[in-house]
Amino acid sequence: MKGASICRKRRRRALLCLLPALCLSGHGQAAAVLDGRTLRSEDGARVVWQREFPPAAGDLTGPLEVGGVTYLGTGPAVYAYGPGGEVLGRADLPGVVTSLEASGDAVRVSTREAGYSERFTLTREGGLTVQERAVPPPDPAITGWLARVADAVPVPELDRAAQDDPSNPFLALRQAAQPGDAYTRLSEVRRALNANLTFPAWVQLAARLDAAGFPVAADLALDRARRDAAARGLDPQVPVSRAALAAYGNPSGYVGTLLSQNRLARADVWMRHLRQLHPRFEGGPALYARYAALLDAQGRAGEAEDWRAFVDDLRGGTLYNLGPEGTRSVRDAARLAAMTLLLSLLAALLTLSARAWRRQGEDLRAQGGRWGSWLRHPLSRARRTAVAYASAPERLTLTLLCAALFAALGGWQWSNQARADLSAPALTTGTYGGGWAGARLNDLNLRPGPDAALLAGLAAQLDGDTGQAREQYTRALPDACALNNLGVIAQGREDNPQAREQYRAALATRPDLSAAAFNLGLKPAAPELDFQRTYRPGEPRLCYPDQRSLTRALTGDLSTTLGRALRQPLALIRPADPGGRPAGRLGWAILGALLWAALLAVSLLLPRAATPAQLGRPAGYRLLAFALPGTGLLEIAWGAVLLLLWAGALAALVASAGVGGAAPFLAFPHLTVLGGAGARASLLTLLGVTYAVNTLVLLTAEVRHARRARQEAGA
Template sequence: MNGRRALWLGALGLTLLGLCSGAQAAAVLDGRTLTFAQGGQTLSALRFPESAGELSGPVTQGEMTWLGVGPALYGFDASGTASTRLDFSDMISSLDASGGVLRVTAGPSGAQDTYTVSGGEIQERVVFVPDPQVTGWLRRVAEQVPQAQVAQAAAQDPTNPFLALRLAALARQRGDRFTALNQTQRAASLPLAFPALLQLAAQMETLNSPSAANLLLSRAGRDYAARGYDPALPISRAALRAYGDPLGELEQLLGENKLERADVWIRYLRQTSPRFEGGPALYARYAELLDAQGRSGEAEEWRAFARTLSQGTLYNLGADALLTLRDAARLSTLALLVSVLAAYLTLAARAWRLQGQDTAALGGRWGSWLRHPLSRLRRSVVAYSGLGEKLVLLSLLSAVLLTLSAWTWAARTETRLQAPALNIGTYGGAWFYGGLDDLELTTSRESALLRGLAAQLDGDDPAARSSYQQGAALPCVQNNLGVLAQNRDDSAQARELWRVSLSEAPDLLAPAYNLGLQPSAPEAVFQREYRAEPRLCYPDQRALVRALGGSLAGQLRTLVLNPYGALLATPTRLSAPLQALWVTLLLLSYALCVVWLLTPTPDRERRAGRPALFRLLAALLPGSALLDGAWGVVLLLGWAAALCGVVVNRGLIHVPYLPPLLSASGASLLLAGIYILNVLGLGLQELARFRGRRAARRASERASR
């Protein structure tokens, strides 16, 4: 019995000894140094500089130790060698493996995404925050390594391609072409997210390695598509700059007249994100360069492509449609105000003498305001005008209110439309939802489409269906519900929903693509090359405008219900007191015009005077003395519009998004024609007055006989 017990104890001791000798190395983070030790012996010590960002962890799972460094999660084996790097949407804030599953939290408090890491891969969709500190982290860390420590840093982090490129540069300096080529090829083959791929491609251009740059651009496009980014959505210059800055590289190549390489980069942009900020101007510039080389056919093809991008925008005016409307409203407001001022001055010049006579008994032209304000109000210079002239003046002021409302609506909606959350080339992620909440979307079907689409891209199908229920009548929603049905392998329902979507909106691309009709739009080309699944329908600019700012009709309703508040929002860049002052004066003038419209007009005999100042203003301000007829209004508005055209052509007023309607010579000719017609009208008016007086005199003579 004692012998058997001794055997058992011996076996147990040997087992424990074997387990201890085979124990996994322990990973300990001390400050910014991660140490791997086993059996009291240090296997490796990895030092992370301050420039790498905050550290999270370490967390050990099985044979892998995970450490969060900035926005990257590194996986180390037992010896401390980095074998895996995963890129996250934002800076990593915490790691948690308490439930047996590694969960990674990225982003600041209030805008955090939580991801699951399994099998060395991120299970959820990653939407990168458009922040160069995040998306340019790998390159920045590599560039900040001192020259003498590049080899050591590359050995510590073999997943960083920018360190490999620095090793290649050092090898070239030594004349070691084989090592330089080997390191360059290794850098181009490492797994990367599309922002880093684009940054690496730009460096390959600098190194005169076009084939490597082409390969990296192709990989970038595939990763871009796999992460749910799409060419149907706009993308800002700031977002492009954060995502590897392909636009900056393209502009540099164009500036260096490297058109062959520029063609590769502009085609990448055309395929992945053609609706980038400043796209129309760049497409036009590229077409002009092609024309200069005698490649007019290609140039026209680029111009035609740029025109196709205007479909779905406001009034099909293109990406800058709201800015065009804003500038048109500003210029129209100026022309109307000039017309109102010209009409008022002319009417005042005609009634000035009569007004002085009528107010003399009330205390004078100015003193009567204190003694008899109501009587003085009834004797305004406008009150001496005819009913037609009063109606014209009131109509002009009404038009001013309308153009101011259009200006306010266009400027406010454009500002909201340029919100960063809507201009990163995709939807989804905590950063996107935070930006969307700040916009305070209107309660509309388009808002439901926007939120449902973001949820669907993030893989949250129940949330997507819940949002889509609020906008189920939209053809775009019908298409996306069909995609959800197809994902459930319900092909019959999917095709029925796509047919309904296409029948309600025959020009909609997504259902046509899903039904196999082979549309030729850029989005369809992108879908065929990079994705195998059905195509989602994205809101166009008109849908986004309705989701963000409502309609222009809604702005007009606000003007009717709260004119003071609506006009205070006009973006005039004036200080708050000055803004309040001109709004008050405008509304007061409008109210007085309504009062004067109801004020009885003096008899025609008393209005018949035409003093010299009136005649001068009538000649200088075309149409202002002819407002009792339709042609007077036409001349007045035409003159004001032509005058504004001259001012714009001379650069005194800047309306960059409004296409030039008249050249400088055209505006001058129009002004000259208007003045000639005005003189002709005034001459006919004088002739009619002369005949009227002569007829009255003859009638008087006959009566006296």
């Protein structure tokens, strides 16, 4: 009996184990199928659920079933659907999804964007989570995908689309904008704020909430945008280009709209958003100045002064502390210097030619005349140019002026190149690293050295590759930024003594390094540190390269540009790109100044073609010496100084007169010191002083010359 009871129990247990299989044998197992733009879950001939995807959603990839969850790549996003077709989560990725693969309980996703690809791992934690760092590229096709899909839905189909995809907040906001009771509208707004978005989508949503009359919800969306940006590695110390900011929701453009509508209360909220997250955006100084002027007009002088002080704080670490767009000021200063030197050279050569004109004509008469001698006796004619009749001090002055012109033109080119390099997309997205910026960072021709190693190490560290980051920082030592970031790596390994030692070494190397001071528990004041305390509490502060460091890594200093021009002068006029477009007139000007300076230097070796007595002091020479201050006194050092002061004052007056509209090459809009009546009055005074001093010295010289002539005649 006991044995029979045991057998019955075993048969019962076997039947219980076979029961699921018996149940399944009568029903087909549901499977996801993608038919065109329709995703269906089919159980044999029965359709369990289906979803339609409009063309605006982009390419569809998949489906992939893992653990009873169906994954589908839709444009730059991956959706996870439950057994009943409900949306379990959405992962926003920085590229269009190209493949989905199962990896245990996780899903491996490949994306493609503008010539590069990335791989990400998705897990079902809190919806659908991307394990790796995913940085949205500054591409509106990616960052504006959710809003674009929602906007493509016709109004009659809006309710069904919102029910099919409750994770898209722009659909909920469109529902809230439809006529209805206030409670329903607020419910849709709350549902929109419960979404999981990247920071560009949060900014876009905030602008729409603001325009729809939900300012409190817009403020909350902006706060979430800043928090998401901080989590993805964006930092206020990294500049943002106008194109990148437009792709990130265009907050500066929306501020302009608010200011035009005189909605200063809302504009203040958006301005402070920019001040916290993107203070160094392209065009920022102009917008800050406009906002401060509006505050002044409203009698809020204290707030306006606070904004101006904030702009002054942004000057630290820039080229010559001129501000984020200081390269434009450097360019205008170099252009003004080149204009001054060119004017000085032309005035000096004109005066010296007037003095040598008569004697030169006599010497060349037997050789075919002033112009024909170039064909009959070119070497002899070259020996008798106007410069050959000048004294050695005068030739030396001309040579030095021409060499200075070469340096000024080189500075002009250097400022243009520095501005172009600093505006590279890889360096103006608000962060470093990430697939999009990393692919373009490799295209930059970085100069080997500590600054380039620091930039590469920072990009690797932000992407989570601490091994590569440590290797790059070691190459950058003893750079203070590299020391600080090595300390951050040590602190991440919980090696706090080593971290504090690195921070102290960094602060000893650069006492003004705010990141190291922050990490040591001090309280330095800087816009980026306020962001760190608010949105990355408890995390150590990374040190980011400033504009001067980036310029050294990208372009080098001015001596690098001039040295390259001296070593490879023909490179100045070679095509700047494979398409064959010429490098520009500036390259030809630099090459011409270099050749001109070389010829003047050679002339120093030639004896003077005529004595001062033979040249005399013709009336034309005397007139030009009075009209062009300093040109008649080039044999003494003060003559060159007087000439440069006169030419500089005249060039600055032309620039400040506002003639740039008719002649753009004479416009210097970023030399603000030249603007205003006070500057013009000072320049006119300087011009008058140069004429007065020049006249006094020349009259003294004329009196001395006349006295000497009388003495020689009497003898």
